[in-house]
Amino acid sequence: MTTPNPPTSSPHLKVSFPHEYIAHVEISRPTKLNAFISPMWSALPPLFSHLSTDPSIRCIILSGTGSRAFTSGLDVTAASSPDSVFALANPDSSSVDPARKSSLLLRHITDIQACITAIAKCGKPVIAAVHGLCWGLGVDLITACDVRFASPGASFCVKEIDIGLAADVGTLSRLPKCVGSASWVKDVCLSARVFGAEEALQQGLVSRVSKGEGGGGAEDQKGAVVEMAMEWARGVVEKSPVAVQGTKELLDWGWDRGVEEGLRYTAVWNAGMLQTRDVREAMTAGMEKRKARFEKL
Incomplete structure (x- = not known):
C-alpha cells in the first residue's frame, strides 16, 4: 500500500503503508537497540508534520524495528562524544562562559522537546506498539502518543536519573497525566527501576497487552502487538x-x-x-x- 505523497525517507525512520489510510513508522537502528542519535529525533518533526496533513493518512502506528527493542533510549556513547552538545554540560569544560553554556544547552533541550512534541501535535491518532525495551527516550516518545499497546515481554524504564540528570524532553510532564497515581510516577522516575507490561497496564500507561506469554519468541511478540495496533487502526480509519x-x-x-x-x-x-x-x-x-x-x- 502506498500513499500519493510519501514523506522524505529517513535512514532511521522506516515508513510503510500496510493498509489504506494507515502509516507505519518504525524506529530503525536495530543493531543499536534502536537507540536515538541526533538525526533520528531531527527527522521526527518533518515526518509527523507531513503525516498530520496528508489526506491519504488517517492513523499512524509507531513501533521499533527488530525483535529486541522499541528503543533503548538515547545513544549514550554518541551523546558523550567530544563534539556533542552534551560535552558542554561538563563543569570541567572552562573554555565557554557558563551563561553561554546555559544558553546553548537551553536551545538544544527545547529543540529536542519540540521533536518529541511533533508526535503529540500530529492531527491524526498515533498508536505506540511497544515490544522489548522502552527505556529513557522511549517513554518520552510513547507518552506523546495517543494510544499505547505493549507486548507481554515489553519493559519500561525512566532511565535518565541513572545517568545523572532529570528527564527533560517529555516524560516528567506527560507521564503524570497518562496515569492515575502520583506516587507510582515518583516511584519509577526516582528509582529508575524497570517495570513490565502488566504493571504498565495496571497503572494505565498502556491500555492493552497483546496475547502470549512473557517468555514467548521476541519476533512473535513484536508481530502480535503490531497486529493488535493494526486491527485498532483499521477500525479507526473506517470512521469519519x-x-x-x-x-x-x-x-x-x-x-x-x-x-x-x-x-x-x-x-x-x-x-x-x-x-x-x-x-x-x-x-x-x-x-x-x-x-x-x-x-x-
Whole structure:
C-alpha cells in the first residue's frame, strides 16, 4: 500500500503503508537497540508534520524495528562524544562562559522537546506498539502518543536519573497525566527501576497487552502487538476523519483546561464541523446496514 505523497525517507525512520489510510513508522537502528542519535529525533518533526496533513493518512502506528527493542533510549556513547552538545554540560569544560553554556544547552533541550512534541501535535491518532525495551527516550516518545499497546515481554524504564540528570524532553510532564497515581510516577522516575507490561497496564500507561506469554519468541511478540495496533487502526480509519480528528483535537485541547472551557471550545468547534456530509453518510449507512464511505480530509 502506498500513499500519493510519501514523506522524505529517513535512514532511521522506516515508513510503510500496510493498509489504506494507515502509516507505519518504525524506529530503525536495530543493531543499536534502536537507540536515538541526533538525526533520528531531527527527522521526527518533518515526518509527523507531513503525516498530520496528508489526506491519504488517517492513523499512524509507531513501533521499533527488530525483535529486541522499541528503543533503548538515547545513544549514550554518541551523546558523550567530544563534539556533542552534551560535552558542554561538563563543569570541567572552562573554555565557554557558563551563561553561554546555559544558553546553548537551553536551545538544544527545547529543540529536542519540540521533536518529541511533533508526535503529540500530529492531527491524526498515533498508536505506540511497544515490544522489548522502552527505556529513557522511549517513554518520552510513547507518552506523546495517543494510544499505547505493549507486548507481554515489553519493559519500561525512566532511565535518565541513572545517568545523572532529570528527564527533560517529555516524560516528567506527560507521564503524570497518562496515569492515575502520583506516587507510582515518583516511584519509577526516582528509582529508575524497570517495570513490565502488566504493571504498565495496571497503572494505565498502556491500555492493552497483546496475547502470549512473557517468555514467548521476541519476533512473535513484536508481530502480535503490531497486529493488535493494526486491527485498532483499521477500525479507526473506517470512521469519519472529520469525527476522528475532531475528537482528538477536543481531547487534547481539554487536557489542561476546565470543563466549562472544554464545553465552550467543543461547541465552537462543532458549530463548524457538524456541517459535514459525514454525519448523514454515517447515519444512512447504519440504517442501510452497509459500510460508510467518507471523503478524504
